[in-house]
Amino acid sequence: MTENQPGSDDGVPSRRQFLTALGGTAFAAAGYGYGTEPSGSVAVDSVTGSSAHPASGEHIEALTAIATAVYPSAVSITPSFIESRVFGRVEPEPGHFDKLVTAIEAVDDHAKARFGGRITDISAGRRRQVLQSMGVTTVHPTADGTTAEQVRFYLVGDLLYVLFTSPMGGKLLGVDNPPGHPGGREAYKQGPEGGEP
Amino acid sequence: MTAADDRTPTEADVCVVGAGPAGAVTAYSLARRGHDVVVLEAGERLTPADHHRRMEMWLRPNFERDSFWRDDERDRYTTTGDVDARLNETRVKAVGGTSLHWDANTPRLHEEDFEMNTRYGVAQDWPISYADLRPYYVRAEREMGVAGADDNPHGPPRKEPYPLTAFEPSYSDSLFAEACEELGITMASQPKAINSEEYDDRSECVGYGVCNACPSGAKYSAEVHVQKAEAAGARIVDQVQALSVEHDRAGDYVESVVYATPNGRHFRQEADHFVIACGGIETPRVLLLSDSDVYPDGLANSSGAVGRYLMDHPSVTTTGTLEEPTRQSNIGWVSSRSDQFYAHEETGSGSYHLTFSNTAKSTSGGAQSRSPPTSPSRLLDIVSNPTSDTVAELATDPLNEMQLGDALDLPTTSGPPYPLSIRGAGEMLPRPDNRVTLDKSKTDNHGRPVPSIDLSDGAHVQETMEHCLSVQKSILTELGAEITEVETLSGRRMSTHHMGTTRMGTDPAETVVNEECRTHDLANLWIASSSVFTTAGANNPTLTIAALALKTADHIDEKL
Numbered sequence: 001m002t003e004n005q006p007g008s009d010d011g012v013p014s015r016r017q018f019l020t021a022l023g024g025t026a027f028a029a030a031g032y033g034y035g036t037e038p039s040g041s042v043a044v045d046s047v048t049g050s051s052a053h054p055a056s057g058e059h060i061e062a063l064t065a066i067a068t069a070v071y072p073s074a075v076s077i078t079p080s081f082i083e084s085r086v087f088g089r090v091e092p093e094p095g096h097f098d099k100l101v102t103a104i105e106a107v108d109d110h111a112k113a114r115f116g117g118r119i120t121d122i123s124a125g126r127r128r129q130v131l132q133s134m135g136v137t138t139v140h141p142t143a144d145g146t147t148a149e150q151v152r153f154y155l156v157g158d159l160l161y162v163l164f165t166s167p168m169g170g171k172l173l174g175v176d177n178p179p180g181h182p183g184g185r186e187a188y189k190q191g192p193e194g195g196e197p
Numbered sequence: 198m199t200a201a202d203d204r205t206p207t208e209a210d211v212c213v214v215g216a217g218p219a220g221a222v223t224a225y226s227l228a229r230r231g232h233d234v235v236v237l238e239a240g241e242r243l244t245p246a247d248h249h250r251r252m253e254m255w256l257r258p259n260f261e262r263d264s265f266w267r268d269d270e271r272d273r274y275t276t277t278g279d280v281d282a283r284l285n286e287t288r289v290k291a292v293g294g295t296s297l298h299w300d301a302n303t304p305r306l307h308e309e310d311f312e313m314n315t316r317y318g319v320a321q322d323w324p325i326s327y328a329d330l331r332p333y334y335v336r337a338e339r340e341m342g343v344a345g346a347d348d349n350p351h352g353p354p355r356k357e358p359y360p361l362t363a364f365e366p367s368y369s370d371s372l373f374a375e376a377c378e379e380l381g382i383t384m385a386s387q388p389k390a391i392n393s394e395e396y397d398d399r400s401e402c403v404g405y406g407v408c409n410a411c412p413s414g415a416k417y418s419a420e421v422h423v424q425k426a427e428a429a430g431a432r433i434v435d436q437v438q439a440l441s442v443e444h445d446r447a448g449d450y451v452e453s454v455v456y457a458t459p460n461g462r463h464f465r466q467e468a469d470h471f472v473i474a475c476g477g478i479e480t481p482r483v484l485l486l487s488d489s490d491v492y493p494d495g496l497a498n499s500s501g502a503v504g505r506y507l508m509d510h511p512s513v514t515t516t517g518t519l520e521e522p523t524r525q526s527n528i529g530w531v532s533s534r535s536d537q538f539y540a541h542e543e544t545g546s547g548s549y550h551l552t553f554s555n556t557a558k559s560t561s562g563g564a565q566s567r568s569p570p571t572s573p574s575r576l577l578d579i580v581s582n583p584t585s586d587t588v589a590e591l592a593t594d595p596l597n598e599m600q601l602g603d604a605l606d607l608p609t610t611s612g613p614p615y616p617l618s619i620r621g622a623g624e625m626l627p628r629p630d631n632r633v634t635l636d637k638s639k640t641d642n643h644g645r646p647v648p649s650i651d652l653s654d655g656a657h658v659q660e661t662m663e664h665c666l667s668v669q670k671s672i673l674t675e676l677g678a679e680i681t682e683v684e685t686l687s688g689r690r691m692s693t694h695h696m697g698t699t700r701m702g703t704d705p706a707e708t709v710v711n712e713e714c715r716t717h718d719l720a721n722l723w724i725a726s727s728s729v730f731t732t733a734g735a736n737n738p739t740l741t742i743a744a745l746a747l748k749t750a751d752h753i754d755e756k757l
């Protein structure tokens with residue numbers, strides 16, 4: 001009943017592409033730990049093992065411009081925030097950053113074609129209209145969906161994720177050290193006035 | 198082919214099946230004493246970077262939290278009882294097992310948990326006492342790196358300090374403490390296998406607050422003991438499923454474990470001793486799948502107890518709001534608990550413990566998690582059979598509209614009212630009809646019947662958790678909170694702790710393993726799992742699993 005059947009070695013399923021993605025990537029992990037991800041731009045090097053990502057300076061600027069339309073006006077962000085938080089994090093799935101770049105280009109192309117200028121050159125209000133007129137605000141975020149669905153999934157989704165896992169987004173939520181941000185172990189002990197209870 | 202890709206059998210003194218905490222601790226404990234150990238693990242290995250991905254998947258509503266390990270065909274199951282088993286939300290199959298998702302709370306069981314029959318006339322006593330397990334608890338706390346303080350007047354007795362100092366209480370603990378003091382309820386620190394300082398070459402907790410998918414390694418996972426076992430010479434073979442356990446002609450000894458590799462080849466791993474450590478559901482399943490002429494009802498099942506007496510830890514939660522800040526969700530773990538109501542004398546019914554929230558605010562949601570335009574099943578229909586109408590409906594569902602800019606839909610608000618909650622987890626007594634069987638009508642990726650889980654609450658659970666709810670209410674009322682949500686037992690789903698399905702005892706006619714966790718039926722077959730728990734207590738099981746694994750490894754070592 002347990003014959004050693006010859007198997008096709010090429011048939012080995014890579015069920016979770018997820019895992020194979022960074023199979024060979026160097027990752028600074030000490031001892032039995034995984035290694036910690038410092039917040040901010042250092043993350044680019046320490047976690048992904050490489051600062052190479054597919055976004056150009058123009059992509060980062062365009063994404064920063066779109067972020068000003070997506071985020072509440074109380075949030076002020078910089079291209080370096082976007083670069084370190086979005087493209088500096090561990091890529092959640094293989095190909096994610098490529099799809100994000102494609103989504104950024106789709107929004108920029110739509111702005112040029114329909115709103116008479118690059119996304120960086122128009123006002124925040126007009127940028128919102130660009131997203132609305134693409135249908136981004138009325139579709140379900142879908143990784144392999146239509147252009148609008150992919151913009152919602154990769155671009156809007158990423159922007160919201162990095163916002164709410166940063167102290168800046170935490171302010172909107174009344175959480176000093178929001179989940180996803182390695183902000184240490186002081187905030188949870190502090191009372192409302194910032195001091196020890 | 199690298200060594201890690203070679204999934205053919207090798208010479209071994211001991212074969213361990215499963216690389217969660219139970220299997221990994223057993224493997225390490227034996228390997229470090231020079232024994233040849235092979236561990237067969239169904240799931241895959243994760244890299245450090247994978248843990249960062251898991252964090253994003255955990256936090257981001259549109260990613261599936263379990264996609265990093267789940268294989269829909271392999272992991273099929275059936276649930277038939279009142280309590281929905283939701284099995285694939287309560288386990289992980291990967292190197293490290295379910296400890297990749299656990300919260301790492303590591304209280305010991307209490308003395309009375311081992312003597313339920315003698316003390317209260319219910320269930321059965323364990324064949325070992327708290328005193329017997331106590332030295333192994335000390336070792337398990339060191340192995341896992343437990344942070345804690347000896348400050349629990351209602352906790353089990355202890356002499357040796359915890360290896361790491363306890364985390365300090367949270368701000369909201371101080372709010373709860375005032376109310377509890379008024380009511381005469383004592384709080385204590387929650388012991389946990391999370392580093393309050395650097396320990397065992399792992400970083401201290403840096404406050405990511407996503408402990409179910411801790412990316413820093415500050416939280417213990419069984420990957421620690423997998424790595425240590427490998428360093429001590431053990432061989433960990435991932436992505437291999439144990440299909441059956443085979444015995445000699447007389448049924449006295451196990452001879453081999455038959456397993457399948459990812460490319461469908463079957464192999465036979467031989468060894469002198471075998472340890473099944475597949476968790477509380479798959480462990481009885483592997484035995485039931487290994488039936489034979491000698492054991493027609495399943496291997497090591499002459500008692501008929503394999504799969505029976507399934508217990509989980511039912512829980513209830515009361516949430517309320519205050520007008521003053523509660524400072525929630527600035528850390529991922531619970532810092533305080535109360536064991537005031539652990540003794541039956543206190544409740545007039547069963548045991549439970551309370552934990553006080555630090556994470557009552559959800560920061561993932563809002564515009565991040567727009568609900569799908571239609572129900573998931575409708576969505577499937579549409580996807581499999583798209584028409585222009587249904588596609589248009591999908592694309593323009595107004596419920597799915599999001600606002601941008603200042604109108605952005607936030608996951609939670611910053612101002613009042615501020616949430617906080619109390620959770621209670623309680624004891625379920627062993628009942629033969631709560632059980633894991635094989636569902637022969639449904640098969641897994643190897644064509645074998647899937648586990649069927651039949652779990653229902655009895656009167657004991659109902660009474661115990663009603664008491665718990667009334668205490669939660671009185672604490673929140675004392676605090677001046679407005680109660681906003683009460684999660685009762687109604688419609689509850691199975692907890693993440695699965696116990697009792699290969700119970701321990703002295704009588705081979707009633708129980709599956711003896712006090713050494715060796716099966717009564719087969720002289721070289723051992724079980725490392727909460728499935729051996731005779732009763733479940735009301736405390737999280739994994740420290741006890743690790744303590745028993747260390748004890749079992751000592752017994753195996755004596756035999757080798």
Ligand SMILES: Cc1cc2nc3c(=O)[nH]c(=O)nc-3n(C[C@H](O)[C@H](O)[C@H](O)COP(=O)(O)OP(=O)(O)OC[C@H]3O[C@@H](n4cnc5c(N)ncnc54)[C@H](O)[C@@H]3O)c2cc1C
Pocket residue numbers: 214215216217218219220237238239240286287288289290291292293294295296298299300301302303409437438439440474475476477479480483693694695725726727737738739740742
């Ligand atoms: C969200 C969550 C939170 C939790 N929090 C806590 C907590 O705070 N405290 C606590 O004590 N416990 C907690 N638990 C439970 C804890 O994770 C388990 O008790 C513990 O992991 C059990 O260890 P184990 O080694 O017995 O089983 P598991 O960790 O489940 O490992 C079993 C391993 O066996 C493998 N396996 C199964 N079948 C086969 C087969 N046929 N062939 C080969 N390999 C196989 C599986 O792939 C798996 O890797 C939590 C669980 C979850 C899901």
Ligand code: SF4
Pocket residue numbers: 391401402403404405406407408409410411412413414415416528529530
């Ligand atoms: S709070 Fe600590 S344990 Fe939890 S995820 Fe963060 S680092 Fe890990």
